Amino acid sequence: MIVLDRIEHLLPEEIEKRSFEIISQELEQKGIVLPQEQEMITKRVIHTSADFDYVKTLCYSKNAVRIAKDLILNGADIVTDTNMARAGINKKMLARFGGEVHCFMADEEVSQTAKERGTTRAAVSMEKASKLTKPVIFAIGNAPTALIQLYEMMQSKAFRPAFVIGVPVGFVNVEVAKELIMEMDVPYIVNRGRKGGSNVAAAICNALLYELGRR
């Protein structure tokens, strides 16, 4: 074992704690005070991205965090638009509250329907998710078309999601899709602008879960 003096030697369980200390210090140096309710979520997004821009762009609807936590406590499911986000969410912890994570993107039926209609699998998988009988938190980290589909279902009163985590990343329709969600009467956490991702969607879900786990 080569000891390197450039490396900070920490036990595995100390690494995350130290990371959050660094994030807190740097926020303080920048003179940023996060609203208490949002603090652990915004910090975990910074932790997963090393990008302090999220402080400026993460938008929370009124009481968003409390509403999302109550949903999880009451056994809500989570639907993602990528298997990556699904892989990143702490499914064991969600199961403790009675929820599970679904991703319908790889379903043969979804793929077939999308092809027939000339639309995205993400949009069709939202339709499929709207048929779930339990309340659903939508965690969208990739496809703006998923958010647009949710918007259209809300507009036509066909469906109203229990909660929307709207953090797709990208260049085409990403910014407008997020703005559309924030215009609707639905609780949300949205990252304004182009940035986001499956990792960010998973980080937000996990931040909620870890806060609940600490109770």
Place this chain on the structure above:
Amino acid sequence: MIVLDRIEHLLPEEIEKRSFEIISQELEQKGIVLPQEQEMITKRVIHTSADFDYVKTLCYSKNAVRIAKDLILNGADIVTDTNMARAGINKKMLARFGGEVHCFMADEEVSQTAKERGTTRAAVSMEKASKLTKPVIFAIGNAPTALIQLYEMMQSKAFRPAFVIGVPVGFVNVEVAKELIMEMDVPYIVNRGRKGGSNVAAAICNALLYELGRR
């Protein structure tokens, strides 16, 4: 179906193409010309992160892209340090060349050994990966301890990876771990600094695969 004039209406297969056009335009506006070999990889990382900072921080060893492509063509496996990165890599396409993606992070044995030694599962899973008989591309998007483990195995001549994609994200030992890899005699793609992630690791692997698929 509500038609929104704020939305750019594209067929699903056109969305990615349009995204890359926007990325190319904005790079041009910034006066940035990417080296041809690296172009599709750097662009796909921007595509997955909406973050143009990667232009400045992605570092490629000499002939890195050619070496990585040759490895894949010859059936190399990929080892990731998260199941998220594993989920994000196009495994079907890798299988066409004879390779598969491994992630040992959730192995019971890895977890047990890490606990006994007071080290991270990521470090132990690198040791396990070093026992694979095929050449391995390591795609590290999360744990600097995985990179440090690879560095130590190279230093002690116990093992030399065929290729290292070193893009962990974070605040503790992330920057130094990346610098250590770049000091070694190993082909690499590394993102200097704090940024990176499982999504970035997967994007780099997929960019290599898609370039090979277009031949």
